[in-house]
Amino acid sequence: MVRPRERTATLPAPTLTDLEPVNRESTAAIIARQLREAIMNGSLPPGTQLGETELAGQFEVSRGPLREAMQRLVSEGLLRSERHRGLFVIDLEPEDVRDIYAARLAIEREAVLRVLRGDPERVADLLAEAVRDMAAATDGAQVGEADIRFHETLVAASESKRLQRMARTLLIETRMCLSALRRTYSSDEERVTEHKRITEAIRIGDEDAALTLLEAHMDDAVRRLAPGSTLRSPAVSRPQT
Known part of the structure; x- marks a missing residue:
């Protein structure tokens, strides 16, 4: 006697209402926000060079999240990269x-x-x-x-x-x-x-x-x-x- 095949229950696909909000801000995001604010309020004036060693020490982080944060600001157009020299706050011409x-x-x-x-x-x-x-x-x-x-x-x-x-x-x-x-x-x-x-x-x-x-x-x-x-x-x- 052949038993009927058992049906496996299919779980419904998750909807947007099932997703939990992510409240933790990444280290890179926090650094990017603080650098952005410093550029906006003039604490980091146009033309300022950003040194990785100094900033990593100031933020007390490794260079990984710092570099990620700085690249975010490069993509936003707030920092410019100069070959062999580093990153600078943009000058508004x-x-x-x-x-x-x-x-x-x-x-x-x-x-x-x-x-x-x-x-x-x-x-x-x-x-x-x-x-x-x-x-x-x-x-x-x-x-x-x-x-x-x-x-x-x-x-x-x-x-x-x-x-x-x-x-x-x-x-x-x-x-x-x-x-x-x-x-x-x-x-x-x-x-x-x-x-x-x-x-x-x-x-x-x-x-x-x-x-x-x-x-x-x-x-x-x-x-x-x-x-x-x-x-x-x-x-x-x-x-x-």
């Missing part, structure tokens, strides 16, 4: 500065247009909070953080995931620029005024004024950071308000 702000202008211009089609008063209230924090700041780091938050808030208010994702990729280089930018203003009040004007133009729904002020704000930063450079082309320059 005038063309780099112009490129960063041209990309930011394209993203934030579209964000403004989307905000104006939605609830500009609500967004203006959020932007005004960042402006107030900028005015109340007592040091350059606080001014820079409020400045970044203003522009992050503007892009987030567009409710476009892609605009937000593109803006995030420019965040670190923008922070590097802001560190140098602050030294070009006679007072922080100038920066506060620029952001306040953009906020008020958005509040009243004045598209031409908001876009013109935003472009002027970005162009002014380029002129300050890279004298002789500009975002504007005479053929396409917007009228001033």
Whole structure:
């Protein structure tokens, strides 16, 4: 007598809801984050050479995770490798500065247009909070953080995931620029005024004024950071308000 073949129970394939979150950050990721922050806040200024021996001793790690962390920053464009010399924090050349702000202008211009089609008063209230924090700041780091938050808030208010994702990729280089930018203003009040004007133009729904002020704000930063450079082309320059 032939016995019927026994069926083997098939376990269901795991779904995303079955996967457990990984909370531990790798050593390389921690080192990369700390180096990234040091580059952003100016503790590791442009052109600084990173020595493996010194950093490994400072972090109290072997060279393996340190090298992995540094390669992450190379791939992010924050470190450059020079043959037979080592790794250096990138220098932002005038063309780099112009490129960063041209990309930011394209993203934030579209964000403004989307905000104006939605609830500009609500967004203006959020932007005004960042402006107030900028005015109340007592040091350059606080001014820079409020400045970044203003522009992050503007892009987030567009409710476009892609605009937000593109803006995030420019965040670190923008922070590097802001560190140098602050030294070009006679007072922080100038920066506060620029952001306040953009906020008020958005509040009243004045598209031409908001876009013109935003472009002027970005162009002014380029002129300050890279004298002789500009975002504007005479053929396409917007009228001033």
